[in-house]
Amino acid sequence: MSKCAFLGLGVMGAPMAGHLARHGHDVKVWNRTAKKALDWSKSYRGEPAKDAADAVFGSEYVFMCLGDDPDVEEVFDAIEPNLAAGMIVVDHTTASAELARRLHARCEARGASFIDAPISGGQAGAENGKLTIMCGGDAAGMEKAIPVMKAYGHRITHIGESGAGQLAKSVNQICIAGIVQGLSEGIHFAERNGLSVEKVIEAISGGAAQSWQMDNRWKTMSEREFDHGFAVDWMRKDLRIALDAARASGASLPVTALVDQFYADVQAMGGRRWDTSSLLNRLNSKKAD
Template structure:
């Protein structure tokens, strides 16, 4: 299948690679052209210098960019090159309103749309093991799911357009609260002077077990954060969740508090640190 992938960040770069390895004809676009050239040198395929050219003739166009504004700009440009009956898939984490706006613009051109934010981080993208939460029609999901399978371990159709993004907000709310609890646990255990490797072995076998514990406990305990999902992006996602909560009359007191804790991490120089760096603000405080 002829497809395009727009946005070659830490997620998009390996995701596009999986599509080419699966035998699809892939054209890529990235705002920084050097990244696209590097991708082509590594994987093959083709590149274009604008979204419309990259999307021309593609049956499916995938995008994974930065925020609402980026998503709308890239989608608008890409749709100009897309033909009737094709489908635009946005893997960017955006607001539901953004997804609805892009879907409306796509419909005007006879193009389908799926909002499909992902969870699993860079490691999940590289391993082809992402969890994808989707909003859109059954017909559009039927078209794009077999292709997304190349970098997914789970694809779930949540509901109509925008519901994939609302599900991603749920995901980030869960992670925010969990990481704060995990940060306090690691901080407490370290201050208490117990063997934290044995503690993890003990508690990860019970009800406290989580992906974050399995993948971040050791690095949190060592104070290593120069990897993973950046605090800047987490704050963007939490702002979306808090805004959506306001729209729907939901109360998110813990999420709002953790968002402020992340602001402290940003102010201390941790804008690009992994989200597990929440523990750093606790470790700075006097015992």
């Protein structure tokens, strides 16, 4: 078993760190809000650290699950002096590929490995240890990290060199944005035409229109329940990263850019913390006209 530091105990990070502890790893945790680390240590076998650098000192693996590029860079600045040769740093934050490449170079200078490893699967995936993990980095670091990440990862794929994991996560979010907008329009259309949404979904969910979003969100969407799931604020952050990368590479993302603006409308409606499926609410508002 390995000595692990886990930095960031949000709705995703806390259960992920918990799975590491359950699998017998020696886990030391840190969170910006110290109480979260203390509460976590009461539920799992592990130790709260006094700060991020303390959590990392002497660890073999360092896992981060934070908010955005500035959060990752700030924490990395704090832990960098305690990074040693042979350490594996795994960043599960959805952040930019540019940042991943910079941190990879900084780790390499200290003889450590850096893997950008954004995740998909939501809170349920984290709690059930069934996350999809998209990774970028060197093969040697990946070989060492995969057995440990299996504590919470169901599908772990090495996409390519540093930054490739973050770019793959952008592909994931690009696809989701289009699917959720299409599903919202489909449900909206069914309702306006007096159809039973339940019967329509029953009819089409076994065919080409089927998707995870349809299977898991149609009912809550039709009941206008959005106080759950992946928040609109976080989706806009992810789409900003994707659109920035698209501009840098010359990729054309017209639908993604449009849906991003639709999410801005949802934010203006007070839906910053609503689930991403709340695009349906926008279609019933004047913003959709």
